Amino acid sequence: MKVINTLEEVIKKSGLKDGMTISFHHHLRNGDFVLNSVLNKVAEMGIKDLTIAPSSVFPVHIDIIDHIKNGVVKKIECNYMSGKVGEVISEGIMDQPVVFRSHGGRARAIASGELKIDVAFLAAPAADSEGNINGINGKAACGSLGYAFSDARYADKVIAITDNIEEYPLTPVSIDQTYVDYVLEVEEIGDPEGIVSGTTQITQDPVGLKIAEYTAEVIEESGLLKDGLNFQTGAGGTSLAVADKLKDKMIEKNITGNFAMGGITSYLVNMMEEGLFKSILDVQCFDLDAVRSIRENIEHQEISSSWYANTESKSCAVDMLDVVILGATEIDTDFNVNVLTNSNGVIMGGSGGHNDTAAGANLTIVVAPLFRTRLPIVVDKVLAKTTPGEHIDVLVTERGIAVNPANQELYKKLKKTNLPITTIEKLKEEAEKVAGKPQKVEFSDNIIALVEARDGEIIDKVRQPLLK
Amino acid sequence: MEKLRQTMLFIPGNNPGMVQNGVVFDSDSVIFDLEDAVSLKEKDTARILLKHALVNIDYGSVEVVVRINALDSDLLNEDLEAIVKPQLDTILVPKINTADDIKQVDEILTKIEKENDIESPIKLIALVETALGVENAFSIAASSERMTAILFGGEDFTADIRTERTDRGEEIDYARSRIVVGCRAAGIDAIDTPYSDINNLDGLAKDAKRAKRLGFEGKSLISPKQINIVNKIFSPTEEEVNWAKRVVRAIERAEKEGKGVISLDGKMIDAPIVNRAKRIINIAAKKEGVL
Numbered sequence A: 001m002k003v004i005n006t007l008e009e010v011i012k013k014s015g016l017k018d019g020m021t022i023s024f025h026h027h028l029r030n031g032d033f034v035l036n037s038v039l040n041k042v043a044e045m046g047i048k049d050l051t052i053a054p055s056s057v058f059p060v061h062i063d064i065i066d067h068i069k070n071g072v073v074k075k076i077e078c079n080y081m082s083g084k085v086g087e088v089i090s091e092g093i094m095d096q097p098v099v100f101r102s103h104g105g106r107a108r109a110i111a112s113g114e115l116k117i118d119v120a121f122l123a124a125p126a127a128d129s130e131g132n133i134n135g136i137n138g139k140a141a142c143g144s145l146g147y148a149f150s151d152a153r154y155a156d157k158v159i160a161i162t163d164n165i166e167e168y169p170l171t172p173v174s175i176d177q178t179y180v181d182y183v184l185e186v187e188e189i190g191d192p193e194g195i196v197s198g199t200t201q202i203t204q205d206p207v208g209l210k211i212a213e214y215t216a217e218v219i220e221e222s223g224l225l226k227d228g229l230n231f232q233t234g235a236g237g238t239s240l241a242v243a244d245k246l247k248d249k250m251i252e253k254n255i256t257g258n259f260a261m262g263g264i265t266s267y268l269v270n271m272m273e274e275g276l277f278k279s280i281l282d283v284q285c286f287d288l289d290a291v292r293s294i295r296e297n298i299e300h301q302e303i304s305s306s307w308y309a310n311t312e313s314k315s316c317a318v319d320m321l322d323v324v325i326l327g328a329t330e331i332d333t334d335f336n337v338n339v340l341t342n343s344n345g346v347i348m349g350g351s352g353g354h355n356d357t358a359a360g361a362n363l364t365i366v367v368a369p370l371f372r373t374r375l376p377i378v379v380d381k382v383l384a385k386t387t388p389g390e391h392i393d394v395l396v397t398e399r400g401i402a403v404n405p406a407n408q409e410l411y412k413k414l415k416k417t418n419l420p421i422t423t424i425e426k427l428k429e430e431a432e433k434v435a436g437k438p439q440k441v442e443f444s445d446n447i448i449a450l451v452e453a454r455d456g457e458i459i460d461k462v463r464q465p466l467l468k
Numbered sequence B: 001m002e003k004l005r006q007t008m009l010f011i012p013g014n015n016p017g018m019v020q021n022g023v024v025f026d027s028d029s030v031i032f033d034l035e036d037a038v039s040l041k042e043k044d045t046a047r048i049l050l051k052h053a054l055v056n057i058d059y060g061s062v063e064v065v066v067r068i069n070a071l072d073s074d075l076l077n078e079d080l081e082a083i084v085k086p087q088l089d090t091i092l093v094p095k096i097n098t099a100d101d102i103k104q105v106d107e108i109l110t111k112i113e114k115e116n117d118i119e120s121p122i123k124l125i126a127l128v129e130t131a132l133g134v135e136n137a138f139s140i141a142a143s144s145e146r147m148t149a150i151l152f153g154g155e156d157f158t159a160d161i162r163t164e165r166t167d168r169g170e171e172i173d174y175a176r177s178r179i180v181v182g183c184r185a186a187g188i189d190a191i192d193t194p195y196s197d198i199n200n201l202d203g204l205a206k207d208a209k210r211a212k213r214l215g216f217e218g219k220s221l222i223s224p225k226q227i228n229i230v231n232k233i234f235s236p237t238e239e240e241v242n243w244a245k246r247v248v249r250a251i252e253r254a255e256k257e258g259k260g261v262i263s264l265d266g267k268m269i270d271a272p273i274v275n276r277a278k279r280i281i282n283i284a285a286k287k288e289g290v291l
Helices: A007-014 A034-043 A061-069 A084-088 A104-112 A146-152 A206-222 A236-253 A266-273 A287-298 A305-311 A354-360 A406-417 A424-435 B016-025 B041-056 B078-081 B099-115 B131-135 B138-141 B155-160 B170-186 B201-214 B225-236 B236-255 B271-290
Strands: A021-024 A050-054 A073-078 A097-098 A119-124 A157-162 A180-184 A231-233 A257-264 A277-285 A300-302 A322-327 A330-332 A364-367 A394-397 A400-403 A443-452 A459-467 B009-010 B027-035 B063-068 B090-093 B121-128 B145-152 B189-192 B219-220
Touching: A007 A034, A007 A157, A021 A277, A034 A050, A034 A061, A034 A119, A061 A073, A061 A084, A061 A424, A097 A424, A104 A146, A104 A354, A119 A146, A119 A406, A146 A305, A206 A236, A206 A364, A206 A394, A206 A406, A231 A236, A231 A330, A236 A266, A236 A364, A257 A266, A257 A287, A257 A424, A266 A277, A266 A287, A266 A424, A266 B090, A277 A287, A277 A305, A287 A300, A287 B099, A305 A354, A364 A406, A400 A406, A400 A424, A443 B016, A459 B189, A459 B271, B009 B016, B009 B225, B016 B041, B027 B041, B041 B078, B078 B099, B090 B099, B099 B121, B099 B138, B099 B271, B121 B131, B121 B138, B131 B138, B131 B155, B131 B170, B138 B145, B138 B170, B145 B170, B155 B170, B170 B189, B170 B201, B189 B201, B201 B225, B219 B225
Parallel strands: A021 A050, A021 A119, A050 A073, A073 A097, A097 A443, A119 A157, A157 A180, A231 A257, A231 A322, A257 A277, A277 A300, A322 A364, A364 A394, B009 B027, B009 B219, B027 B063, B063 B090, B090 B121, B121 B145, B145 B189, B189 B219
Antiparallel strands: A394 A400, A443 A459
């Protein structure tokens, strides 16, 4: 029997000591109770100087701030960070910079031992007494457990934390008992409200819709819109609108895609269920319909982040993508993208799969409005480089489409169409003509974050913004 | 060559994002609204916003129109003071009932243009939305050199004739036709009423097709989502353009050969057909110019 009754006991059994590294997955997103409760307990037990490696940090994980201040958390390595924790870290409260990786990069770093995990605390919406777990049963069902696979495989000790113990053997199984040391049963692992959204919505913003319209045309004119299309889009309103416009084109031209991938939403599920894609590769579910589908549809395949995007695995799925649609908080005239900080240099995101899919896909499209409120999105130099410009093929905005000069083939194809093809420099000029040139943000010498590319190379060091 | 007005998009004058982005939706015209879309306490905000937008934002080849408040509202003078700028193409004046209404606006406008050294006169579109206005369509259309179109306001009109709007729209058929005929007689554009259910794109398409058949040049719109559909309906199809080109070629050939009667595909081509063909080519040429 691996079932342990209290968090304290399981932490003791895991052998967790000062200076070790603990990890978490973020499938419970902003509804996660596990990370905070583990840190609070660890602090109570007097363990200090930990490195925490959650795949992502959400606003709910605000307790981290206290544990940075009281010395429990010494270092953070993650793929994404939103909410207050990022804001406070941007004020310089940590002695060591946060290491930001891509989803594939994290899997690679764990497998290679660069990110050595001593104890993994894995939230499990369903588990049995031997530690077989899945994400699809139970009240905290989150669907895919894609980000947790590497932790389970490579951590020295693996603890499954669940609020739903089912009879042995649990079926189906995502992570099996051969990887799991202990099972801890708790009352609740998360708040279903914060785990998945009820529905994800296509944007109604006319600017977003205009961008989506252009993007679908870019895909069509690129020649990649044909049978066998492998496609990824995000869960943002504009990305979903692209999927919607693409759907119309696929129906019109009688095209059946091969797989859709990514964070999965009801839109991609519907497209698969209507026969527009043969299958879905799912590293993370974003809404209730995606969770239902992964439970019901055999073609809806859960994949690990290593399968998704680890360059050092024997092969990975992002390398098979034809088209990926990505966002940007800033993009510079060399097409480098920032999805880590806001325009003031404050941490508010991270690469996630951005860097991975951009590098892997045949056609990488960044969609962004030319302005957000009064700020131009195209800048001279991004405040943080999370995806190098060499991986971006084209930027689509509501006021024009800029093709990366490195992709002459695409430029020639698009130039022949009626699409408003321009240069990224001209887009920047146009934005500045309307909104003016923003004042430069000042930075101190203190490094608050290191950005790793998917292969582990440090591609940027983010300094602390000096906010007025 | 006058520009096309197949799609005229209403944008609330107090919405900075939409005012800033008015140029990106590919409508032929944008109509920034100071009237119904802006509540009384927001009028100042909207005037200030539009005043600066007109001067600072380049709307390129998109016609910039502002709908001011009506003559009887006490707001019209302040509206005009704010928005009469060299960058403004056209003013849409609501609740026009008679030619005299337009003449009054014309006079005020002439004065403000003089004070501001505006050389190129600002054009006018009359918004006709009452029974009286519809009955006076021709005299309104012919009331001023500035007049370039009548825009039909179907919602207010239906209330005025004491009935309700329907999807089929038979209650506005007469008014639509009367406005088209009046505009045509005066040589100006006739623009159709908006279709108010923004989520019913099939209904919009039917409504726009009907307006086109009745002779309207274009349609006013209340959402960017409506632009593509309406644009497509009012634009000549490739077959129509090819047919028109063949008609014109046949005419040219006949003139060279000195033939009096001309036929194409076994049908006689007379003056109205030639005129229709030339109009189609003209619209197609304008569209090319836009692209």
